[in-house]
Amino acid sequence: MKEIVNGMTNEMKLEFDSRSCNEGFARVAVAAFLTELGILLKKKFKFPLLNPLLVSIVFVIGFLVLFRIDYDTYNNGAKYLSYLLTPATVCLAIPLYQQMELLKKNMLAVILGILSGVLASLCSTLIFAFLFGMTHKEYVTMLPKSITTAIGMAVSEELGGIVTITIATIILTGIIGNIIAETVCRIFKIEEPIAKGVAIGSASHAIGTVKAMEMGEIEGAMSSLAIAVAGLITVVGASFFAQFL
Secondary structure (H helix, E strand, O other): OHHHHHHHHHHHHHHHHHHHHHHHHHHHHHHHHHHHHHHHHHHHHOOOOOOHHHHHHHHHHHHHHHOOOOHHHHHHHHHHHHHHHHHHHHOOHHHHHHOHHHHHHOHHHHHHHHHHHHHHHHHHHHHHHHHOOOOHHHHHHHOOOOOOHHHHHHHHHHHOOOHHHHHHHHHHHHHHHHHHHHHHHHHOOOOOHHHHHHHHHHHHHHHHHHHHHHHOHHHHHHHHHHHHHHHHHHHHHHHHHHHHO
């Protein structure tokens, strides 16, 4: 009798695990399909606002609302996509390695450029916090908006911010940077590839770096470097700036 019960329990467990796996695969497939749809729309219409990440976010929200799926249920299956974030970020080091000699020749300019970008981000956040009467919690939530999500989440949590809103602002900052990067460089006549890459990476992290890589190998390499260095500087700088409000 005991063996029969154990057998039934194991069978139910296998069935549950199989169902969970299938549901997880289905949600990952939905996210991947909607992202690919965003890429196709961008290629077809060449419209800046049709950013694949922005389009996929809108489509996923619409999908969840249409089929009445709550976020926690969806995220429980689609969370496996997050595991790919780390290796994808590490891959950004490849173009940097390929441009290592160029980096060594322009090291001082690159470091000063990244430092300027971080200070511009922190100072502008402080100014707007005063202008719009933000509370301290809202202010520190916005401070890490220009760095990669993994570091920004930790900084926001450490300073007492609202982590979920920090994630949203980081994504929005990256999307805006991706959309307007070329236009800004053209308006201000920024033609040096190193300057373009440093500016984009410092202001709009990995999402902006995608645009930098489209612009050229040097831009992509410098932007990849800016992500890491800007993140480290912001960890220190945000703690300092948090005391001003």
